[in-house]
Amino acid sequence: xxxxxxxxxxxxxxxxxxxxxxxxxxxxxxxxxxxxxxxxxxxxxxxxxxxxxxxxxxxxxxxxxxxxxxxxxxxxxxxxxxxxxxxxxxxxxxxxxxxxxxxxxxxxxxxxxxxxxxxxxxxxxxxxxxxxxxxxxxxxxxxxxxxxxxxxxxxxxxxxxxxxxxxxxxxxxxxxxxxxxxxxxxxxxxxxxxxxxxxxxxxx
Amino acid sequence: xxxxxxxxxxxxxxxxxxxxxxxxxxxxxxxxxxxxxxxxxxxxxxxxxxxxxxxxxxxxxxxxxxxxxxxxxxxxxxxxxxxxxxxxxxxxxxxxxxxxxxxxxxxxxxxxxxxxxxxxxxxxxxxxxxxxxxxxxxxxxxxxxxxxxxxxxxxxxxxxxxxxxxxxxxxxxxxxxxxxxxxxxxxxxxxxxxxxxxxxxxxxxxxxxxxxxxxxxxxx
Numbered sequence: 001x002x003x004x005x006x007x008x009x010x011x012x013x014x015x016x017x018x019x020x021x022x023x024x025x026x027x028x029x030x031x032x033x034x035x036x037x038x039x040x041x042x043x044x045x046x047x048x049x050x051x052x053x054x055x056x057x058x059x060x061x062x063x064x065x066x067x068x069x070x071x072x073x074x075x076x077x078x079x080x081x082x083x084x085x086x087x088x089x090x091x092x093x094x095x096x097x098x099x100x101x102x103x104x105x106x107x108x109x110x111x112x113x114x115x116x117x118x119x120x121x122x123x124x125x126x127x128x129x130x131x132x133x134x135x136x137x138x139x140x141x142x143x144x145x146x147x148x149x150x151x152x153x154x155x156x157x158x159x160x161x162x163x164x165x166x167x168x169x170x171x172x173x174x175x176x177x178x179x180x181x182x183x184x185x186x187x188x189x190x191x192x193x194x195x196x197x198x199x200x201x202x203x204x
Numbered sequence: 205x206x207x208x209x210x211x212x213x214x215x216x217x218x219x220x221x222x223x224x225x226x227x228x229x230x231x232x233x234x235x236x237x238x239x240x241x242x243x244x245x246x247x248x249x250x251x252x253x254x255x256x257x258x259x260x261x262x263x264x265x266x267x268x269x270x271x272x273x274x275x276x277x278x279x280x281x282x283x284x285x286x287x288x289x290x291x292x293x294x295x296x297x298x299x300x301x302x303x304x305x306x307x308x309x310x311x312x313x314x315x316x317x318x319x320x321x322x323x324x325x326x327x328x329x330x331x332x333x334x335x336x337x338x339x340x341x342x343x344x345x346x347x348x349x350x351x352x353x354x355x356x357x358x359x360x361x362x363x364x365x366x367x368x369x370x371x372x373x374x375x376x377x378x379x380x381x382x383x384x385x386x387x388x389x390x391x392x393x394x395x396x397x398x399x400x401x402x403x404x405x406x407x408x409x410x411x412x413x414x415x416x417x418x419x420x421x422x423x424x
Contacts, residue, residue, distance in 0.1 A: 049262065049263075050263075051262055051263060051264070051265045051268070052263060052264055052352075053268075054264060054268075054352055054355050054356075055356075055359065058352060059352060061350075067346060067350075067353075068345060068346075096323055097316070097322055097323040097325060098325075123320060124345040125316060125319040125320035125333075125343055125345050126316055126320045126321065126322060126323075126325055127316060127345065127347065128316050128322055128323050128347035129346060129347045130347075148346065148349065148350055148352060148353040148356070149352075149353065149356045150345055150353075151342055151343065151344040151345070151349075151353065151356050151357030151360045152342070152343060152360065153341060153342055153343070153360065153364055154343075155319060155320065155333075155335065155340070155343045158343075159319075159343055159345060
């Protein structure tokens with residue numbers, strides 16, 4: 001019957017209504033503007049209805065949240081950037097709106113291609129945040145970002161991202177996507193261990 | 205926070221008077237009042253419009269920045285949020301709404317489709333970026349941008365307004381001729397200025413078509 005649905009819906013509304021006041025009573029009016037209150041409001045299992053005071057406090061985004069891709073680089077021992085990208089071009093091929101441009105760098109002495117990107121551009125105003133580039137990348141070099149505050153007043157000056165803007169350290173990646181990062185690191189270590197074992201077996 | 209923004213022209217007010225007296229410049233108070241009462245126009249085009257509705261609703265609530273009154277009439281609106289895919293059929297209407305807005309007016313391109321065409325940038329029926337037709341002030345990437353990203357974009361617009369100067373404002377000048385953009389689409393597309401030609405063509409073709417179909421009907 002339709003009435004059951006109406007009653008159920010009204011029940012949910014009533015639950016939200018009561019919870020809003022219940023949480024306010026529980027925090028004794030200190031839910032707004034205090035550290036613990038803001039922490040509670042940011043968490044995923046927060047209850048009740050409230051307004052997020054946006055520039056001061058922000059809703060936490062889930063780990064799988066996707067916005068504009070970025071390039072991961074590993075920090076070397078001397079602080080140099082070891083770019084994971086090998087400029088294979090798979091991301092540019094799978095990108096549905098075709099917003100990625102890559103140029104492979106060339107060794108100036110021999111003229112042979114080097115597996116590093118010379119230029120890497122993403123037009124963030126075209127990107128549709130589908131995450132296919134991150135899924136297809138065989139080197140775990142391109143990943144989806146969490147930073148959504150990138151609105152700007154000029155499209156071509158600010159919204160064509162080059163290598164400088166796209167490169168972010170692996171530590172940042174580990175921070176925003178801890179579960180995925182851990183999975184990938186474990187898989188990589190396992191692979192390396194297997195390789196080492198195979199090499200050892202060959203030598204003996 | 206807001207009073208700090210107005211009260212800044214290097215004049216030392218004695219501390220006992222600071223809560224009662226404010227000294228400001230005309231530019232600053234003008235920009236402050238305009239930036240904190242941006243009324244967006246109430247129209248949505250695609251999925252980005254849903255995010256815009258969420259931004260207006262209670263959780264992220266842009267009325268905290270003086271944007272609560274979404275005006276359905278372009279005459280009363282200050283900012284046009286182009287929220288979604290702009291099809292070639294829709295462009296003439298959007299440009300017309302923009303032309304009907306009073307100065308000062310601002311355009312926010314929300315989402316990938318409005319700013320650059322997005323996944324449809326080479327499509328046969330979608331405009332690759334509203335900036336080909338309107339002067340866009342803020343571009344918000346995302347597909348669609350989250351409510352907070354839209355709010356960030358609107359705050360960027362507020363910052364842009366706060367940097368304007370009354371003396372530079374074109375719309376107060378004597379010889380100001382408002383530029384009225386007219387959408388010119390590609391050759392295979394609708395050009396509203398040639399509408400009478402289309403109509404003529406349509407009349408002749410439909411007549412022919414009717415005759416043809418009649419002839420076919422007789423044969424059958």
